[in-house]
Amino acid sequence: MTFAIQTHDLGVRYSLRFTKKTSIRRSFSGMFRRSGGERSFWALREVSFRLDPGESLGLIGPNGAGKSTLLQTLAGIIMPSEGVVEVNGHVSTLLHLQAGFDQELSGRGNIMLAGALMGIDHRVMEEREESIVTFADIGAFIDAPLRTYSSGMRAKLGFSIATAVDPDILLLDEVLQTGDEAFREKSHQRIGEVLAAAKAVVLVSHDMSWITEFANRAILMERGRIVADGKPDEVVALHMEHSERRKMMRSEALAEMKSGRRRPGRRKEIATDLPDRTMVSARRERPGP
Amino acid sequence: MDIASEAPASFRSSAHRPSSASLLKDAFREVIGRQRLIRYLISADIRRRGSDTILGNVWWVLDPLLQMGVYLILLSVILQRSTPDFALFLFSAILPWKWFASSITDAVSSVVRQERLIKQVQFPKIVLPVSAIASELINLSFGAAIVLVMMVLFFPAHATVNVAWLPVIALVQFMFTLGLALIVAAVNVFYRDVGILSGHLIRLWFFLSPSLWAFDSAAGRFGAIEDALGEVGVSLLRLNPFAILLTAYRDVIYGRVNAAGDGFTPGQPPDLVALGALGFFSLGLVVIGAIIFKRVEPAFAKVL
Incomplete structure (x- = not known):
């Protein structure tokens, strides 16, 4: 059977030189201060996975892990900075369902x-x-x-629009939680139908119940990399464990800061950092292909 | 069964860098292939303009008339200009200028305005400036109707068959505008300064173009400009695309004011050499604009 999506060493780099608020003045001053600070960052790095028809992949991870960037890259909205993305079939590229609406x-x-x-x-x-x-x-x-x-x-x-366009591959970004109870019921069913038609789904959600219910595979992403890939309940459990740890570290850091042992300027880094050791061990926990 | 055989496969790699020729071909194919999308975007745009105002679509006609009225009062009452049939003299240049100015203003923000859309849907972004320009074309048709009605009703002495040149001149202007619009729309994504700066540059451009004045006529008035700029300055002014375009419009609609400034010769054919040269230049500008736009298009979703 042929794949629906395949990525190989996919990386997406954002240049910090051009952001929403750059002006000519800023980039001129940047030209003279070449050495000052990082000029780009990787939102995705070394992302390799293969998705077959019939698979429903849930992407989870903390904010800023690169989930939405990955979805945008699969949809063709963002071009890869390194590596390769291959997509087989029609992709529903309406990631956020109301984006195309005109008032x-x-x-x-x-x-x-x-x-x-x-x-x-x-x-x-x-x-x-x-x-x-x-x-x-x-x-x-x-x-x-x-x-x-x-x-x-x-x-x-x-x-209704996004799912009625009959895509081979449906990409969804945090869209399932809206609507009333009756509509949620219907949308449940519709997702099931799309899946049954042997088509692939990639969904991003912070609602873990949606992931365990709709996905038959899950990928945990942290800081732009795949940390775990496997059965939804296992990956969700790992994600919960990591979030718990992050929360603890954050409150510890906060407590340290209050007691004056650390300078407040470093707070942000501490809050988001997870020791690399956890990443390595998480990699090992990853179920075999 | 092999799904790949019937469904389109897309392959994107960081190593791929398309040639300028293929970018140009893509741009052309996208605009032709997405006519429906362009049409929907135009209709949404027109609805938006109509819905926020009490007078709604009456503004299509009223707006150019009021603009002409302002200049008419400024120049004939305050500055005491006495060009014959001054209303037609002004309108023949102000209307095409207004078309250009609002096209560029719309186009500059056409891409950045759709930030949300660009980040969530994959579609050819070139339709955004193209539809902005196209919806201004509809706007123009109302103004053009006024000019023709004005000519027939109030200034029949100016009307000649040379009015038939209007579509040709408008086509050259359209190409020039399109080429420039593609460039400014793309650059504005990276440098928002363009949006702010363009408003002022357009205003300056207006006064440097023969809109409120004309070359070789009303000797005193033009003479003052000539003195101020010197010979080189005047030659540069004549090279200005809008010197060629506005003069052409005025030639066919109004005719020419005589040297003394108290009479006119009615509509005559435009300077075809200048117009042809500008036509080629504009075509080149469209090609360059399309290539630039397509070249930087992949970065839009990241920068916005």
Whole structure:
């Protein structure tokens, strides 16, 4: 069987020279102070994994671990700085379901816009329009401008669009928690359907119950690297253990700071750092392929 | 069954660096292939403009008229200019200028405005500046209708068949604007200074272009500019793309003011050599703009 996604030594580097707030002045002054500080950082490094059709992968890890960056790279939004990504099949690239929405267009207009953004032929979208509208189940609002929608309605419409485009590979970033109870029930079912169609899913969530329920495989990421890869409940347990340890270290550091043994300037580093030893041992815990 | 045989496979590697020719081909294919997307973006844009104002779409017509009115009052009442049929003289240049200025202003922010979208969806970003420019084209058509109505109703003496040159001149301007728009939209992602600076540069450009004045006419007025800039300065002013464009528009719509400044010769054909040269230059600018845009496009999602 052929793979759905394969990455080899994937790395994504962000340049700190150009960020949202750079101006010409800043980058000029940067030119004269070449040596001053780190000019880039790796959001992902040495990420290698293979995902087969039928697999549902849950990506977990603390904030800033590189989960969203990995998802963006799989979707083709970000190009790798090193290594290779191979994706076999149509990817639903609507990571955050409401990103493509336009406030002035109606619900139907947004369905067509989302389809056009993802590069789906408009005739195909017109065919699917009714089923998307039915699944979203937001009544007459479907013809009203999006700015009149409640956040729940937006979430419903977004989920309906992203899953109705019939992707071979579905990428989801923290989108499953929205909507009311009845809709959650339905979306449960829909994810199950996508999975049953032997298609691959990659989902990022901080809600561990979603990971254990929907994923049949999980990857734990920390500081841009894969720390563990295996059965969801085992990886989730490891993640919990690590978070617990981080929490303890943070409160210890805080206590030390209060007692005046450390200077406050170093606080941030202490709070986020985990000794490398844990990483190594976690690597060893990783189940065999 | 082999899934790979029917589904598209995508392969992205850090080692891959596309050639300029393939970037250009991609840009072209993306714009042609995503016409629907461009159309939806334009319709969203037009709706947005209509929905925030009481007068809604009436502004499409009112806005250019008011702008002309402001300059008409400034120049004929306060500065006592006495060019014959001054309203048409002004409108024939201010309207295309307004088209250019608002196109560039829209295009500069077209990419950075869609930050959220760019980070969450993979789509060809080139549709953003292109649709910004295209929606200004619709805006222009309202203004153009006013000019034609004005000509027929109030200034029939100026009207000649040379008005038929208008689409050609507009096409050259469109290409020039598109090329420049692609460059500024891309650069603004990395240096937000461009957005701030462009507003001021456009204003300066307006006064250096024959919008409120004209070359070789109303001798006294142009003479003052000539004295101030010297011969070299004036030659540079003539090389300005908008010197060629605005003069061409005025030639075909208004005609020429005579040397004494008290009469005019009606519409005449534009300077085709200058216009042709600018056409080639603009085509080159579109090519360069598209390549620059495509070259830096992969970095957008990271920088925004």
